[in-house]
Each structure stands twice: as structure tokens, then as C-alpha cells.
Amino acid sequence: MKERVEEFARDFELLTREIGKVIVGQEPLVQQVLTAVVAGGHILIEGVPGLGKTLLVKTLGKCLELEFSRIQFTPDLMPADICGTNLVEETPQGGRVFRFSRGPVFANLVLADEINR
Secondary structure (H helix, E strand, O other): OHHHHHHHHHHHHHHHHHHHOOOOOOHHHHHHHHHHHHHOOOOOOOOOOOOOHHHHHHHHHHHOOOOEEEEEOOOOOOHHHHHEEEEEEEOOOOOEEEEEEEOHHHOOEEEEEOOOO
């Protein structure tokens, strides 16, 4: 058990340093985000523009090799923009079939950007 704890601590520190190569000066935020990820939680990051919030999430996804997507919240955002929608496609035989086009919510890591809009 002790070895697993030590391995986790090493991996956590390695990930923190790797993210720190891109996100400079936000060490407490990086630690909090990683803690929430390890705990299986959701994260709300608030702040003025230009602090690297979006870049932090993108970098986290890249470091953890997760499928990343971003939802830009706008006043005209529709449920299909998030969940996806069925599209009608023509088959080579001339028929039509429905194909589900997945929305951005079907990623491992989803950034809901500017949810206050």
C-alpha cells in the first residue's frame, strides 16, 4: 500500500510540473483542479479573462491523454449543440438512414466555457 501511495504522489507531482510548464503562476489552481479530478468531481473555474483557465483545461486533457471538447455558451445555444443530433444521410444504394452526430458532451473532458452568457 505504501508503494502505491508513493507512486501516486510521484505521478501527481509529475503531472503538476508538466502542467506548470504551460500554466505559469497558477500553482494553487492547478493543485485544486488535479485534486478535483482525482476525487472524480466537477470543477468550476471563475476569473477575469486572460488568466489561462481554458488553457489549463486543454493542457490537462493533453497531459492525461483525454478526449477534450469545448462548449461555447451563447444565448442561442440549443440542446442539440451540446448533446448532438440525428442527421439524414444517403446510402450508396440511394436510400436514407439516420446517423447520430455526437455532440461535445461525449468527451472525457468537457469545458463549458462562459456559462454566464
